[in-house]
Amino acid sequence: xxxxxxxxxxxxxxxxxxxxxxxxxxxxxxxxxxxxxxxxxxxxxxxxxxxxxxxxxxxxxxxxxxxxxxxxxxxxxxxxxxxxxxxxxxxxxxxxxxxxxxxxxxxxxxxxxxxxxxxxxxxxxxxxxxxxxxxxxxxxxxxxxxxxxxxxxxxxxxxxxxxxxxxxxxxxxxxxxxxxxxxxxxxxxxxxxxx
Amino acid sequence: xxxxxxxxxxxxxxxxxxxxxxxxxxxxxxxxxxxxxxxxxxxxxxxxxxxxxxxxxxxxxxxxxxxxxxxxxxxxxxxxxxxxxxxxxxxxxxxxxxxxxxxxxxxxxxxxxxxxxxxxxxxxxxxxxxxxxxxxxxxxxxxxxxxxxxxxxxxxxxxxxxxxxxxxxx
Numbered sequence: 001x002x003x004x005x006x007x008x009x010x011x012x013x014x015x016x017x018x019x020x021x022x023x024x025x026x027x028x029x030x031x032x033x034x035x036x037x038x039x040x041x042x043x044x045x046x047x048x049x050x051x052x053x054x055x056x057x058x059x060x061x062x063x064x065x066x067x068x069x070x071x072x073x074x075x076x077x078x079x080x081x082x083x084x085x086x087x088x089x090x091x092x093x094x095x096x097x098x099x100x101x102x103x104x105x106x107x108x109x110x111x112x113x114x115x116x117x118x119x120x121x122x123x124x125x126x127x128x129x130x131x132x133x134x135x136x137x138x139x140x141x142x143x144x145x146x147x148x149x150x151x152x153x154x155x156x157x158x159x160x161x162x163x164x165x166x167x168x169x170x171x172x173x174x175x176x177x178x179x180x181x182x183x184x185x186x187x188x189x190x191x192x193x194x195x
Numbered sequence: 196x197x198x199x200x201x202x203x204x205x206x207x208x209x210x211x212x213x214x215x216x217x218x219x220x221x222x223x224x225x226x227x228x229x230x231x232x233x234x235x236x237x238x239x240x241x242x243x244x245x246x247x248x249x250x251x252x253x254x255x256x257x258x259x260x261x262x263x264x265x266x267x268x269x270x271x272x273x274x275x276x277x278x279x280x281x282x283x284x285x286x287x288x289x290x291x292x293x294x295x296x297x298x299x300x301x302x303x304x305x306x307x308x309x310x311x312x313x314x315x316x317x318x319x320x321x322x323x324x325x326x327x328x329x330x331x332x333x334x335x336x337x338x339x340x341x342x343x344x345x346x347x348x349x350x351x352x353x354x355x356x357x358x359x360x361x362x363x364x365x
Contacts, residue, residue: 040260042288044283045253045256045283045284045287045288046249046252046253046279046280046282046283046284046287047279048249048253048280049249049250049252049253049256049280049283049284050253052245052250052251052253052254052257053253053254053256053257053260053284054257055243055254055257056218056220056243056253056254056255056256056257056258056259056260056261056263056265057257057258057260057261058257058261059218059241059243059257059258059261059263060217060218060257060258060259060260060261060262060263061261061262078247078249078250080245080246080247080250081246081250083246084243084244084245084246084250084254087244088243180287180288181288181289184260184288187260188260188262191261191262193260193261193262195259195262195264
């Protein structure tokens with residue numbers, strides 16, 4: 001088991017100028033990233049959609065790497081996205097799934113069959129050309145540079161320690177430093193997009 | 196091949212291209228299947244198949260944010276499946292996208308025998324989504340209206356394709 005923040009810190013030196021969709025790890029990534037205008041912290045527009053969103057972004061920006069920090073709860077809700085990605089084969093797409101085995105934002109209830117699903121095998125079976133799984137930080141640190149140098153799509157499943165929230169949503173500290181509208185506007189401006 | 200009174204797939208595709216569509220995010224259905232061959236042969240358009248319609252909305256949002264111009268092509272049954280994704284990923288993110296929706300069960304003013312048709316327009320109304328019905332080629336300019344409204348209001352706008360089993364098969 002790893003801490004999500006430590007994974008993000010290990011990834012950061014290998015980011016290059018990639019676009020990062022930080023998913024449920026946004027509160028950590030906001031403190032680590034040095035290129036906020038290339039980050040999309042969107043909160044939770046609708047659960048299960050981050051991977052297909054990031055795929056769309058990767059297809060629209062094929063010259064830039066797109067990195068997604070997904071969650072296993074989101075992925076379980078939309079497993080079909082794995083075949084979508086595999087069919088499109090975006091060479092610029094890096095799909096990290098941070099697997100805490102539970103719905104942390106609703107009190108830590110386990111996701112279905114939390115302990116024994118091999119997400120890397122699901123991705124491989126759906127057709128991702130590269131798929132990995134890590135349970136300790138040292139192994140990831142050794143391999144992250146090589147992973148980011150691979151041609152995508154790449155899938156990486158990572159076991160993380162749950163950060164369970166169990167207070168009413170209205171009483172929680174905000175996870176985002178900008179609204180999602182502002183984050184989108186900042187990235188589009190950074191990329192010179194005005195459609 | 197166009198039959199009088201039917202909806203020409205060439206005209207539908209021309210409307211898409213007129214508005215600069217780059218990607219069609221879609222799941223096949225009986226009402227709009229006739230577009231497939233044309234779209235697949237067109238190098239200016241990339242098809243992005245989805246295994247479940249809700250994924251089309253989040254994918255389209257990513258395409259738009261990245262500067263592409265997506266259209267969503269699905270059936271009314273899949274539209275209803277997509278409610279939360281449509282809310283969160285398109286309306287909640289101000290995504291200007293046209294939904295081309297096959298209107299399964301549509302009978303004009305005939306006897307409706309399909310609950311997919313029963314709930315299609317009430318569903319769109321519940322989400323405050325503007326929509327236009329296209330039954331034949333003379334209705335095609337409504338597709339342009341949909342594109343213009345989507346762009347102006349930064350919201351999804353639907354085009355209901357009411358021409359079942361026509362086009363290439365007429």
